[in-house]
Amino acid sequence: MPNRHRSTQFALAFAAVLLAPVAQAASDYPVRPIRLLVPVSAGGGADISSRAVAARLTDALGQQVVVDNRPGAAGSIALETLAGAAPNGYTMGLITTTHAINRSLSKKLPYDLLKDFVGVSQLTAQPYCLSINPKIPAHNVQELLSLARAQPGKLTYGSAGTGSLSHLAGELLAKMGNMKWVHVPYKGGVLGINDTISGNITGQFTTIIGTQQHVKAGRLRWLAISSPARSKVVPDLPTVAESGLPGFSVVGFYGIAMPAATPKPIVDRVSSETRRILQSPEVGGRFALDGSEPVGSSSREFTAFIRSEAERYAVLTRELGIRIE
Numbered sequence: 001m002p003n004r005h006r007s008t009q010f011a012l013a014f015a016a017v018l019l020a021p022v023a024q025a026a027s028d029y030p031v032r033p034i035r036l037l038v039p040v041s042a043g044g045g046a047d048i049s050s051r052a053v054a055a056r057l058t059d060a061l062g063q064q065v066v067v068d069n070r071p072g073a074a075g076s077i078a079l080e081t082l083a084g085a086a087p088n089g090y091t092m093g094l095i096t097t098t099h100a101i102n103r104s105l106s107k108k109l110p111y112d113l114l115k116d117f118v119g120v121s122q123l124t125a126q127p128y129c130l131s132i133n134p135k136i137p138a139h140n141v142q143e144l145l146s147l148a149r150a151q152p153g154k155l156t157y158g159s160a161g162t163g164s165l166s167h168l169a170g171e172l173l174a175k176m177g178n179m180k181w182v183h184v185p186y187k188g189g190v191l192g193i194n195d196t197i198s199g200n201i202t203g204q205f206t207t208i209i210g211t212q213q214h215v216k217a218g219r220l221r222w223l224a225i226s227s228p229a230r231s232k233v234v235p236d237l238p239t240v241a242e243s244g245l246p247g248f249s250v251v252g253f254y255g256i257a258m259p260a261a262t263p264k265p266i267v268d269r270v271s272s273e274t275r276r277i278l279q280s281p282e283v284g285g286r287f288a289l290d291g292s293e294p295v296g297s298s299s300r301e302f303t304a305f306i307r308s309e310a311e312r313y314a315v316l317t318r319e320l321g322i323r324i325e
Contacts, residue, residue: 026265039078119302127227132203141243158192208291
């Protein structure tokens with residue numbers, strides 16, 4: 001027994017020695033600028049959201065949080081960089097719904113979404129609006145479905161690319177609505193919006209902030225919103241689910257993650273500051289006005305959410321037959 005007691009004491013002392021530098025690093029953090037990798041070009045919704053949070057984190061942490069745009073390869077370039085970064089809290093990255101979807105569509109990703117990262121906090125949840133050209137003789141979801149059934153394969157819908165959330169939303173609508181329309185993938189959602197306005201395609205699932213001005217000007221018509229509940233920004237717009245397709249739900253997300261081995265005290269501190277920022281009217285309130293729901297989850301909650309979303313989209317892409325050749 002005495003030997004076992006001494007062994008235990010030695011093990012505890014040894015662990016304390018090993019953990020001391022980690023604890024010291026966490027208590028001093030941060031002592032230099034922090035990089036936030038964003039997987040899209042400057043100017044889009046993900047970039048705007050990231051910059052709003054980064055500016056407030058700079059104030060909260062006392063060090064500059066610099067947005068580093070790394071677009072390309074459906075978000076893989078940014079996450080590959082994040083996965084290879086030192087796990088010291090000085091490199092963070094924006095994870096989006098696209099990454100959760102890509103996990104089931106590509107078997108050659110240069111990172112493992114569920115093993116290489118730890119969630120810091122979910123920033124927002126974004127519903128999509130079913131938007132169509134106003135010349136289309138449909139003023140609600142059921143009228144669009146009836147029109148598509150009467151002309152199988154004649155109606156078209158755009159997306160931000162094969163495997164994008166707008167693509168999944170269009171295919172889910174077709175499956176649940178028992179109709180067919182032709183998918184037209186674009187290199188970005190804005191191109192599809194422009195073609196919907198010009199009448200080259202029938203419609204597209206779009207964000208509120210990206211099309212609200214066009215709807216007000218009469219260039220687009222919204223039929224329904226993709227979230228389970230109505231949006232506080234457009235409360236008169238019904239959900240797809242209540243428009244005759246119960247269970248329909250397509251909601252995007254943005255969130256911050258760090259390399260998996262980042263010390264927990266560092267992750268928790270950034271998570272706590274991020275949650276506080278999202279509760280502020282300057283950031284969270286602004287997101288809400290733009291049609292996104294500010295979330296602000298804990299590290300544990302967001303890490304679990306990433307896993308659940310990846311598993312959900314694995315099932316959905318298989319059921320819809322979506323794949324990248």
